[in-house]
Amino acid sequence: MNTHYLKIALLASALLSSACASTATGKRQSSLMTSSATQQLKTQAPDGSLLAVVRYPAVVDSAAKDKFRQAYMASPIGARVSASATGSVEAENIVDSSIVKSNYFALSLYKELAARLPEHSVLLSPHEIKLGPDGKLTSVPITQAESLPSVVTVDFATYSYPDPKKMMNKNQLTFGDLISPMVTVRTDHRAAVPTHGVLLSSQPLTEAAVGNGYNTAQAALTEMQSGRFSTDVPELDFVSYISKGTRKSTRTASLSLNAPENVVQVTPMEKIRMDGATIASLGKGTKGVADPLKPVFSKGFADRIIDIINDTASEKTAMAKRATAISSYDPSLAALTFVGSDNSDYQARYNYVNRLLDAEKKYLSVQSLRLFDGVHNGEMGAQVRDMLKAEYAILEKRRALAKKQNQATALAFLGAIASGVAIGSQSSKEETQCDRYGRCRTVQRPNYGQQILTDVLVKASIYAGTQAFAYKGQSKAIGNNYLTSIVPALEAQTNVQVSLIDSNETITAIRFDDLKDKLKTLYVEKQRALDTIATRCAYNQDGAASGTWMGVCEGGLANGSGVGVLKNANGSAVEYYGHAQNGLAHGSGYMVVHEAAGSYALEGNFTSGKADGVMRVSKAGNGDQLRTYSAGQDNGSASSSSAVNSPFNTIRTGA
Amino acid sequence: MIRAGLITLALSLGFVSASAQDATPPMNVDDFMAIDGSVDNAKGVVQNPASLMNVDDFMAIDGSVDNAKNVVDYAVPSLGNDVPIAAAPIQETCITIMSGFPDNGHEPRYQFFKLTQALTADVDSTLRASLDFFGDSFVTPQTPVTEVIENIANPVFRQAAPEITIGNMGYLIDFALDCETYLSGQIESLEAYDSTLTDVEFNTIIAEDALFMRQILSDSLFRVGAQDHEIFGPSVHAYAGSLVTTRDKIEFSSFETELESLEALYLDDLDGRLARSNDVINSEMDREALANSLEITEDLNQDAKRKSKENMLRTLSRILGGR
Numbered sequence: 001m002n003t004h005y006l007k008i009a010l011l012a013s014a015l016l017s018s019a020c021a022s023t024a025t026g027k028r029q030s031s032l033m034t035s036s037a038t039q040q041l042k043t044q045a046p047d048g049s050l051l052a053v054v055r056y057p058a059v060v061d062s063a064a065k066d067k068f069r070q071a072y073m074a075s076p077i078g079a080r081v082s083a084s085a086t087g088s089v090e091a092e093n094i095v096d097s098s099i100v101k102s103n104y105f106a107l108s109l110y111k112e113l114a115a116r117l118p119e120h121s122v123l124l125s126p127h128e129i130k131l132g133p134d135g136k137l138t139s140v141p142i143t144q145a146e147s148l149p150s151v152v153t154v155d156f157a158t159y160s161y162p163d164p165k166k167m168m169n170k171n172q173l174t175f176g177d178l179i180s181p182m183v184t185v186r187t188d189h190r191a192a193v194p195t196h197g198v199l200l201s202s203q204p205l206t207e208a209a210v211g212n213g214y215n216t217a218q219a220a221l222t223e224m225q226s227g228r229f230s231t232d233v234p235e236l237d238f239v240s241y242i243s244k245g246t247r248k249s250t251r252t253a254s255l256s257l258n259a260p261e262n263v264v265q266v267t268p269m270e271k272i273r274m275d276g277a278t279i280a281s282l283g284k285g286t287k288g289v290a291d292p293l294k295p296v297f298s299k300g301f302a303d304r305i306i307d308i309i310n311d312t313a314s315e316k317t318a319m320a321k322r323a324t325a326i327s328s329y330d331p332s333l334a335a336l337t338f339v340g341s342d343n344s345d346y347q348a349r350y351n352y353v354n355r356l357l358d359a360e361k362k363y364l365s366v367q368s369l370r371l372f373d374g375v376h377n378g379e380m381g382a383q384v385r386d387m388l389k390a391e392y393a394i395l396e397k398r399r400a401l402a403k404k405q406n407q408a409t410a411l412a413f414l415g416a417i418a419s420g421v422a423i424g425s426q427s428s429k430e431e432t433q434c435d436r437y438g439r440c441r442t443v444q445r446p447n448y449g450q451q452i453l454t455d456v457l458v459k460a461s462i463y464a465g466t467q468a469f470a471y472k473g474q475s476k477a478i479g480n481n482y483l484t485s486i487v488p489a490l491e492a493q494t495n496v497q498v499s500l501i502d503s504n505e506t507i508t509a510i511r512f513d514d515l516k517d518k519l520k521t522l523y524v525e526k527q528r529a530l531d532t533i534a535t536r537c538a539y540n541q542d543g544a545a546s547g548t549w550m551g552v553c554e555g556g557l558a559n560g561s562g563v564g565v566l567k568n569a570n571g572s573a574v575e576y577y578g579h580a581q582n583g584l585a586h587g588s589g590y591m592v593v594h595e596a597a598g599s600y601a602l603e604g605n606f607t608s609g610k611a612d613g614v615m616r617v618s619k620a621g622n623g624d625q626l627r628t629y630s631a632g633q634d635n636g637s638a639s640s641s642s643a644v645n646s647p648f649n650t651i652r653t654g655a
Numbered sequence: 656m657i658r659a660g661l662i663t664l665a666l667s668l669g670f671v672s673a674s675a676q677d678a679t680p681p682m683n684v685d686d687f688m689a690i691d692g693s694v695d696n697a698k699g700v701v702q703n704p705a706s707l708m709n710v711d712d713f714m715a716i717d718g719s720v721d722n723a724k725n726v727v728d729y730a731v732p733s734l735g736n737d738v739p740i741a742a743a744p745i746q747e748t749c750i751t752i753m754s755g756f757p758d759n760g761h762e763p764r765y766q767f768f769k770l771t772q773a774l775t776a777d778v779d780s781t782l783r784a785s786l787d788f789f790g791d792s793f794v795t796p797q798t799p800v801t802e803v804i805e806n807i808a809n810p811v812f813r814q815a816a817p818e819i820t821i822g823n824m825g826y827l828i829d830f831a832l833d834c835e836t837y838l839s840g841q842i843e844s845l846e847a848y849d850s851t852l853t854d855v856e857f858n859t860i861i862a863e864d865a866l867f868m869r870q871i872l873s874d875s876l877f878r879v880g881a882q883d884h885e886i887f888g889p890s891v892h893a894y895a896g897s898l899v900t901t902r903d904k905i906e907f908s909s910f911e912t913e914l915e916s917l918e919a920l921y922l923d924d925l926d927g928r929l930a931r932s933n934d935v936i937n938s939e940m941d942r943e944a945l946a947n948s949l950e951i952t953e954d955l956n957q958d959a960k961r962k963s964k965e966n967m968l969r970t971l972s973r974i975l976g977g978r
Contacts, residue, residue: 344899344900344903348903348907351907352907352910355907355910355911355914356914359914359917359918362918362922363918363921363922363925366922366925366926366929367925367929370925370926370929370930370933371929373930373933374929374932374933374936374937378933378936378937379936379937379938379940379942380937380940383940383942383945386945386949387945390949390952394952394956397956481951481952481955481956481959482952482956484952484955485948485949485951485952485955486945486948486949486952487948489944489945489947489948489949492940492941492944492945496936496940499936500932500933500936503929503932503933503935503936504929504932504933507925507928507929507932508925508929511921511924511925511928514921515917515921518917518921519914519917522910522913522914522917526906526909526910
């Protein structure tokens with residue numbers, strides 16, 4: 001009997017603990033937190049380039065609000081959203097709150113990166129979610145932060161499972177001291193060809209992020225085919241995910257500071273629990289000094305980003321966007337900057353225009369700092385912190401109620417089992433009764449004490465069940481009440497956010513245009529003639545369709561340094577950066593090939609359009625390999641000590 | 656930019672020429688020695704070449720003349736402690752030539768010292784030899800430096816007698832290289848006296864003037880056919896190439912200065928505007944909306960709690976009472 005009760009007690013205890021686990025608890029820290037020492041920057045940004053841009057959803061255009069909410073609820077992470085929840089005010093509020101929270105917590109990451117990377121090398125890029133020309137959901141940068149090249153861009157958003165009835169279950173949640181971040185880290189697709197630029201991603205976003213990268217690469221190709229440099233900025237990967245944009249699979253690997261090349265590092269979705277005491281201490285007076293996200297997420301993620309920058313920073317990450325930025329000052333120079341030149345006229349011009357890009361970086365950096373200041377240290381930040389405190393208090397109540405509910409459930413369970421066991425095994429006892437003549441018989445004698453116990457237990461179990469039900473209803477109501485009543489405040493936050501960004505942007509745009517005009521004037525005044533200029537002419541590949549060359553031309557054909565693109569009828573396409581002769585790749589070059597099976601890159605020497613010599617080959621799933629080519633044919637691996645005739649080996653500026 | 660330098664030089668020369676005529680005659684060697692008071696006349700050893708100054712400059716620096724310092728001290732220094740840095744003939748030549756520099760104020764004096772020093776850029780021994788070889792002019796240590804510079808800048812000489820231009824440039828370059836210790840000492844002393852002399856813009860103008868004169872030299876060498884000389888040709892070509900690099904650097908420096916001004920103007924302006932904009936938005940924010948919402952939440956929660964409890968009791972009562 002004692003053993004039996006012990007088992008029941010253990011079972012109840014297990015139930016209690018498992019019930020607690022499904023009631024708004026989270027991991028102590030993100031798996032992005034590295035166990036190794038703090039990562040230090042060991043490289044420097046390519047000319048004119050930033051190191052990181054933090055992108056996040058800041059506002060939703062009013063015309064896109066309904067579609068955004070629908071898309072969000074139609075693409076839940078972790079479980080299906082019940083039909084009753086879809087479209088409820090509370091569910092919509094959960095969706096809306098994810099934008100406000102993304103706004104606030106993205107700043108934690110920005111702050112961490114800005115503190116650890118050189119001045120003016122990290123920018124904020126808030127995005128507006130809106131409807132595109134085709135009526136599909138998309139996002140566009142509100143500021144010009146993404147007009148400059150950056151080694152990496154980091155997408156950050158917070159996520160909450162959009163079903164208020166299940167928000168306290170195991171689903172992802174950003175509420176009070178809980179946060180579920182969704183992130184991706186990408187670079188230019190030319191620097192990570194097989195993954196279309198994606199380097200790290202939260203698991204649910206991976207295919208959408210790679211698809212987004214693929215679309216951006218295709219758009220860039222189309223632009224260059226038309227003789228223009230691409231100005232396309234990829235939409236937020238989170239938006240690609242909920243809008244069910246293009247999906248592309250690729251090779252993935254788990255998180256590692258020594259992750260191989262040409263794979264996407266994948267991090268699982270997590271519900272992380274920030275320090276409750278820190279959340280509770282948040283107040284207007286703290287001005288965001290206390291950052292509860294830093295010790296559980298931002299610091300570790302910043303380490304990952306710095307590690308990725310150390311591994312990724314190269315000319316390939318910056319060359320295309322830098323050329324785009326330079327083309328606004330000097331179109332005839334832009335295409336020559338891909339692989340540079342040792343010509344003194346070129347070097348002089350390049351130094352000047354590079355300095356102008358630095359001026360732009362500084363200007364946009366001031367804007368980011370003020371945006372951070374306005375949101376984090378301003379009234380909005382204070383209100384978000386108040387909201388977090390209130391949410392935390394509510395969460396704590398719910399946790400307490402959930403605990404009571406669990407205890408009540410456990411009591412009901414115990415009661416039911418105990419009473420069942422008692423009735424089943426000990427409902428009566430056999431007793432031998434003897435008369436005065438010595439005649440004895442066995443009789444069934446009711447166990448009154450046990451019967452009384454059974455009654456009490458049954459009633460207690462009913463009572464406990466009722467109580468459990470009541471607590472359940474009560475705790476649900478608390479979450480819903482919050483979501484219902486906080487709507488006006490959420491609206492206010494969003495409006496303030498819009499005002500803040502609009503105001504910043506209006507001022508910045510006007511002044512930025514003004515500054516750019518002044519910079520252009522200064523540049524034109526100071527420049528001497530360039531002997532060799534970039535023009536547009538034909539670029540070919542053996543047996544392939546005719547493409548476009550932007551660079552040095554002669555007789556209508558590519559002849560010198562520049563960039564060439566062509567699209568074949570079968571959908572495959574080629575990008576080439578380097579030297580050409582008679583319209584064909586010739587000399588040192590970097591060729592990116594897009595095929596149905598995937599994209600890959602060849603870097604080395606080309607002869608008459610074909611790989612010829614030791615090439616660095618980047619293909620999905622494998623680290624970069626050195627292989628020997630002859631007339632375009634792969635003849636096997638090359639010695640690891642072999643020299644690659646890279647177009648990026650030459651000194652760019654000659655300085 | 657170079658045109659601007661030309662104008663500057665022309666103005667400077669005009670100014671110096673005019674002032675040179677009015678100026679007191681250059682000081683002689685003894686005057687210089689008397690100032691420092693630490694020169695061993697007999698051995699020609701300068702203890703502190705950096706302190707070599709024009710009398711007027713010296714007085715101006717101090718603001719109050721230290722009569723004690725003006726006392727000529729012919730005391731023989733301890734040879735065991737001092738290492739001679741220049742032989743007596745060079746020292747005398749250097750001081751004689753330096754006495755021919757403008758003495759109408761520390762600024763033009765600094766300008767001409769720096770200009771002369773800058774003329775030696777990219778001059779190697781071969782080029783120096785080529786100046787001796789192709790140059791033809793009679794310049795003595797007593798020739799005022801302004802006259803030498805006027806000879807170099809003289810367009811007639813440049814066109815009709817480039818060898819005179821080369822000769823005058825050779826003379827200045829020889830002086831600047833042989834007397835580098837004295838020249839840099841004077842420059843450092845003047846910079847210590849007036850830190851505004853290190854102003855980037857002011858020095859850019861001097862560098863532009865020097866570049867202009869170096870360009871004249873290069874053109875003159877080409878005019879006499881030095882570029883085709885078997886021995887000196889490569890050096891003459893290299894010198895011409897270095898002028899392009901120097902010009903690039905000077906122009907870029909000027910561009911950066913203008914750009915930095917623009918940056919300072921726009922960044923300060925932007926920062927101020929954004930800060931004010933943030934303040935306006937913050938002040939207009941309605942905190943009541945949030946406070947009210949939180950209050951309503953609390954009320955609703957309490958209400959939910961109360962209703963839940965009532966339901967629970969009703970249920971319990973129904974179960975227990977059987978109703």
